[in-house]
Amino acid sequence: MNLQDTFSKVNKASRSLALLTEDKINKTLDDLAQLTWENIPEILAANEKDLARMDPEDPKYDRLKLTQARIEAIAADILNVVKLPSPLNRTLSEKSLENGLKLTKVSVPLGVIGIIYEARPNVTFDVFSLCLKSGNSLVLKGGSDAHDSNTAIVKLIHQVLEKNEIDPNIVALLPPDREATAEMLQAVDYIDIIIPRGSQGLINFVRNNSKVPVIETGAGIVHTYLDKSGDIEKAAKIVTNAKTRRVSVCNALDCLVIHQDKLEDLPKIAKSLGEKQVKVFADKPAYEVLKESYPKALLFEAEDEHFGTEFLAMTMSIKTVPSMESALEHIAKHSSKHSEAIVAEDQAALDIFLKSVDAAAVYANTSTAFTDGAQFGLGAEIGISTQKLHARGPMALEELTSYKWIIRGDGHIRD
Structure with a gap:
């Protein structure tokens, strides 16, 4: 399997996000919440297919299971993200140098975020809403346990993006097989950061095998x-x-x-x-x-x-x-x-x-x-980081940004 074409399309589409207005992003998320409410029966039907393949005694069964109440709560969380202020283009610091150069430190998206996760279809909604609001494109690698649910959810996301004239390639759902995971972990030219969500075994595997930088989240002892x-x-x-x-x-x-x-x-x-x-x-x-x-x-x-x-x-x-x-x-x-x-x-x-x-x-x-992004007043979360570089604890909008320096001059050259 060769997924480079998919990765390339997501990477290219991510550049178009920089020109989206906050109003357009919020309207898209508002439309997604509405479409989610309207399609609860379809989402539940897809989820039932996934549940039928899993032993109810499996600890992951509850994570996999969607109910009408849980989907309604997910839609409400999307609307909570709409209400949050944009984390982008914020001036973090600024100063003028003696030579007249003006320096401004501005918040920007991370770029292309890869999410590897197990039986948690709610993650598909959560990470999309947070990534769109923070200007990031998204490569999703869900597990086979939740593939029918994830496919149904991503279909809704693509419908909403097309309705709002946003390139649907900003979100890609990969096949649920291990080969796709292996390719994703090597996609250094296309993906900026990978966030694994799941068991300690999954997190260890991603950390030990990824050439793309990793933010560790999830396992809680x-x-x-x-x-x-x-x-x-x-x-x-x-x-x-x-x-x-x-x-x-x-x-x-x-x-x-x-x-x-x-x-x-x-x-x-x-x-x-x-x-x-x-x-x-x-x-x-x-x-x-x-x-x-x-x-x-x-x-x-x-x-x-x-x-x-x-x-x-x-x-x-x-x-x-x-x-x-x-x-x-x-x-x-x-x-x-x-x-x-x-x-x-x-x-x-x-x-x-x-x-x-x-x-x-x-x-x-x-x-x-x-310990939860919504409980901390952050809206939905993309995961809970257990490491110390870049972010720690619940990762929400602010943690999905980096920054760049903007330097303005008037013909300045260095001696």
Whole structure:
């Protein structure tokens, strides 16, 4: 397979985006939201074909599944992006030199963005709305699990682009096979940045094999540490929400790290987890405390493999520690640098945790479920970056831009 012609068309089309007005971009997105509402039955029918090929017990099933409510929420998110100010052509800084040259630093698109993602058809809508608003063209490489859904969605996007007289080549959906992924990772002459969204295995593969620069997003191995000063009622609510609100997302809790002085309160914290049928892998001290109160069919002794695992299911682990230092050490060893939280009332403990933990989002007395572009007031997100170069945390419009220097003179030459 040779996809260079596709890449070339997307790259060429990206240059036309620079001349689009903000009004035209907003009208296009508004039209897409409307067309999405009108075509909910068609989108759901395509999604049903994808769902029929996947085991409902697969952790990715919930990510793949679209419902009328979810599609309506997606359309609402598109309209939220319309309301956001454009991130383009903003003057970031300016100055005049002694020789009379005038320098202006201006925000510009990244160019051509490649997205490699698994069973998440909502990503197709999200990344398009963000990329169009930020002036970027888009190469999409979805997985075979969601190919029917993605195809239906991209068809709607192309209809809207043509209606608004925008080159539809600004968006291309590649075949779902591995050969397309391999070509995409080598497309240095056409694609400016690649963002993988999915499992740690996918992210590692892209990072290790791509010649195109990569922004790592997605995999969340998430901890909440209950300090010896933590409030039990707060802890119970936070842990339950972080674990059970939606288990298939990357901000869901994977491991409760508990100070040994709080072990006697563990049954209270775990009560609602048991009611919601959460499977727990507890280390020996936690297991001994829980074995009389937690549902026996859901409680197991933890092995090493249960720490540092992103479960993406109604499953979590519990680690007992003797001190804050031990908690920090455990988190540093197993964290994916996505989202980490502490429950504590002691201000010194809060300060140490917030300063010491290396993650894109660090929480105090709050559920990690808030790591999300919309929750942060950014509109939809293209992903959550877990690295430190260019962007970190939820990536929205501002993070999809770079900048260039504009220098104005009047016949200046350098000595």
